Amino acid sequence: MPVLSRVYDFFRSRRLAAALLAATAVWSALATVVPQRGSAAARSSPASGLAAAIGLDHAFSAPIFLALAVLLMCSTAACALERTRGALRLWRRARAGGPRSLPSASNSDFTVALGDASEAARSVREAFREAGLVVRSASDEAVFATSARFGVWGSPVFHWLLVLLIAVIGAGQLTRAEGLMGVPVGSARLDTRESYGVVSEGPLHKRFTMLTVAVPSLELTHVVDGIDRGPTPYVELYDGPQPVASGYVFPNHPLRYKSLVVHSNAVGLAVTLTAPDGATTDVLLDFDEDACVARSASVLEVAGPDGTTKMELSVPLETSRGRCVTAMPREPRVEWTASGPSGRSSGVVAPGERFEPLPGFEVGVGSVRYYARLSVADDWSVYPMYLIFALAAIALAIALFAPYREAAALLEVRPGAAVVYVRARHVRRDPSFARRVQGCVERFSGIAPTTVKRRSEGDD
Amino acid sequence: MTTEIIVMWIAVTLYAVSAVCAILGFVFRKPALERASTVVALAGLAVHAVGIGYRWVRVGHGPFLGFYEVVSSYAFVGVAAFTLLVARKRVLQPLAAVVMPIAFLGLGGAMLAPKSDLAITGTLASWWLAIHVAFAKLSYGSFITAFCLAVLFLVREGKTAKGDPLLGKLAPETLDDLAFKFVAAGFLFLGIMIAAGAIWANEAWGRYWGWDPIETWSLISWLAYALVLHGRLTLGWRGRRFAWAAIAALPIVLFALVGVALVYKSIHGAYLIGY
Structure with missing residues (x-):
């Protein structure tokens, strides 16, 4: 399979990994100086031609970024595979601890000549323990010691978990749905696409949960642990007639049911209008503190025989000591403006009164009450991601702070002396480890070992 | 006063x-x-x-x-x-x-x-605040220490320092090894800090990642140090090269910590400049 092999070699390149890390960092940094689509900054100063052409104005969904993420995942996977092979090799050798691990005169790191074999073996055992290793096997001919053997798995597991993390994040983005749902207090909405004012769905999102989201009450101040959590709706979730979850929803206290998470985004006012045929609709008004008014976020359209009439509603808010009070006025008044084929008209009405936005079409104002804007996210990937984060942190800690190390000594009995050949290996090829083992051997034997000049790194 | x-x-x-x-x-x-x-x-x-x-x-x-x-x-x-x-x-x-x-x-x-x-506002009132901040301090503290060790390495490296009462006892290998360990610890803590921040953001705002400037710069810092460690562990960046890499990466972290809140309008601004 020369093609597969070439692809594998390409992705396991250490230079490629470094280049991808650098490129992702540079792209992300550039993205923070280019106004992103949909942001307030982009509306006042849109991105320049080149930035927009390469997708920097929607940097984190642009093809370049997605390509970098995929390449980084492939590179990490290739690296993980390579490390897994190495770890398996080390694991088998560490468990066997047999002759394959033993050094020879040609591939040892250092040698030392000691009195007799048993004395030499004892000194070497003590030296290996001093170097932080556990002696796995020892005799008068050979000593083999390693650090904790799980250390071989730290780096490969960390790399595999990174791959999994990128894959889970990607899959979660493709299958999640998230939207803002306005629910007037005392009413309920079904979790379907139509119930959301704003909704974003991943291309592979299958269906909404069809759960009922109800807001029976709302508290303007909700104090928990001495801290006011602000306007707080009480939210109930129903699966058909069956209640499945309920509770107050405020920052750091969402309502959860399976993969559905409900947060409170904001509150506003809801005006119930009744059409001449008796049909009712709730118009949601958001607080505008600067203008001290609650105004409809979207324009209502009423179809008449001569065309469409557009209608907007607002409720003036009260002030206290010169500051706008973003709450329900004591006596709410609804200001309406309508513009369409029959011209422009406007007026002010109170709950219970009626108005005529276009000739012959009389609308009744039922009530003015609060509404809760809920952020509803259906994302299965969040908890698996937390688990992967936790496992990756443990694996990284092992890779960095408990790396696998081993040391092996071969004792050769010669007339008058036992020559000890010692080889020390560090999974990261840290040369200071061999020096440390050498120092320990010197301390326990009282004789300075002779460093062996290695032909090349390949001697390992 | x-x-x-x-x-x-x-x-x-x-x-x-x-x-x-x-x-x-x-x-x-x-x-x-x-x-x-x-x-x-x-x-x-x-x-x-x-x-x-x-x-x-x-x-x-x-x-x-x-x-x-x-x-x-x-x-x-x-x-x-x-x-x-x-x-x-x-x-x-x-x-x-x-x-x-x-x-x-x-x-x-x-x-x-x-x-x-x-x-402390409703959004900040969470155990995750303590965890997030604790790991931020551990992480940035480790990176600053690694920076200082790297500077000292560059001062010490290449000098015989024989008879020097201060530098003579400082082996460049020790400084290099310690700098690496602090970068590694900082990298681990930074990862935990980012993860804790993401979990907290999901609890508070309903999204774990929003590409807010400070989130993006935290990721950039993590990538920068990942590059430094990758260089050390696989490309043989030891000694002088590693020291320069540890020194070069710190400004990115400092910008993520202090600069971002001053330069960008961010939901994270509250922690540093109080809006």
């Missing part, structure tokens, strides 16, 4: 004295001055701890909010890490010549910033 401010200015003064002793000791190779620097730094640290503790009790939360609290606590963590390191390895005393001027400038700069009390 309130008691808290007086105490903090005393800490600034002690850090300044410690920095001067450390620099003079380093330049003129006077171990006695270096030792004095460490002792004065320890005294400054104790006074600084009193100042932080006093404010903590008064405002009812840890040093999490506003430039003054955040930068002052980083200076504290930096000096604490340095004194712990010197307690374990006396030979690292010359590190004071790099650490103490940074701590002095950090705390001195913090003292010039507004010190108004910022209350």
Whole structure:
């Protein structure tokens, strides 16, 4: 399979990994100086031609970024595979601890000549323990010691978990749905696409949960642990007639049911209008503190025989000591403006009164009450991601702070002396480890070992 | 002036004295001055701890909010890490010549910033705040220490230093190894900090990642240090090259910590500048 092999070699390149890390960092940094689509900054100063052409104005969904993420995942996977092979090799050798691990005169790191074999073996055992290793096997001919053997798995597991993390994040983005749902207090909405004012769905999102989201009450101040959590709706979730979850929803206290998470985004006012045929609709008004008014976020359209009439509603808010009070006025008044084929008209009405936005079409104002804007996210990937984060942190800690190390000594009995050949290996090829083992051997034997000049790194 | 401010200015003064002793000791190779620097730094640290503790009790939360609290606590963590390191390895005393001027400038700069009390809001009221901030301090403290060790490595490297009462005992390999360990620890802590922040964001706002400038710059910092570690572990960046990499990566982290909140309008601005 020369093609597969070439692809594998390409992705396991250490230079490629470094280049991808650098490129992702540079792209992300550039993205923070280019106004992103949909942001307030982009509306006042849109991105320049080149930035927009390469997708920097929607940097984190642009093809370049997605390509970098995929390449980084492939590179990490290739690296993980390579490390897994190495770890398996080390694991088998560490468990066997047999002759394959033993050094020879040609591939040892250092040698030392000691009195007799048993004395030499004892000194070497003590030296290996001093170097932080556990002696796995020892005799008068050979000593083999390693650090904790799980250390071989730290780096490969960390790399595999990174791959999994990128894959889970990607899959979660493709299958999640998230939207803002306005629910007037005392009413309920079904979790379907139509119930959301704003909704974003991943291309592979299958269906909404069809759960009922109800807001029976709302508290303007909700104090928990001495801290006011602000306007707080009480939210109930129903699966058909069956209640499945309920509770107050405020920052750091969402309502959860399976993969559905409900947060409170904001509150506003809801005006119930009744059409001449008796049909009712709730118009949601958001607080505008600067203008001290609650105004409809979207324009209502009423179809008449001569065309469409557009209608907007607002409720003036009260002030206290010169500051706008973003709450329900004591006596709410609804200001309406309508513009369409029959011209422009406007007026002010109170709950219970009626108005005529276009000739012959009389609308009744039922009530003015609060509404809760809920952020509803259906994302299965969040908890698996937390688990992967936790496992990756443990694996990284092992890779960095408990790396696998081993040391092996071969004792050769010669007339008058036992020559000890010692080889020390560090999974990261840290040369200071061999020096440390050498120092320990010197301390326990009282004789300075002779460093062996290695032909090349390949001697390992 | 309130008691808290007086105490903090005393800490600034002690850090300044410690920095001067450390620099003079380093330049003129006077171990006695270096030792004095460490002792004065320890005294400054104790006074600084009193100042932080006093404010903590008064405002009812840890040093999490506003430039003054955040930068002052980083200076504290930096000096604490340095004194712990010197307690374990006396030979690292010359590190004071790099650490103490940074701590002095950090705390001195913090003292010039507004010190108004910022209350814990509903969004901030979470256990994740403590976890996120604790790992941020551990992470940035580790990176700053690695930076200082790398600077010292570059000063020490290539010199025989025979007979030098300060540098003679400092093996470049030790500095290189310690710098690597601090970068590795910082990288791990930074990853946990980012993960804790993401979990907290999901609890508070309903999304774990929003590409907010500070989130993006945290990721950039993580990628930068991933590159530094990757270079060390797979591309053989040891010694001088690794030292330069550890030095070059720190400004990215500092920008993520301080610069982003000042340059960008961000939902994270509250923690540093209080809007």
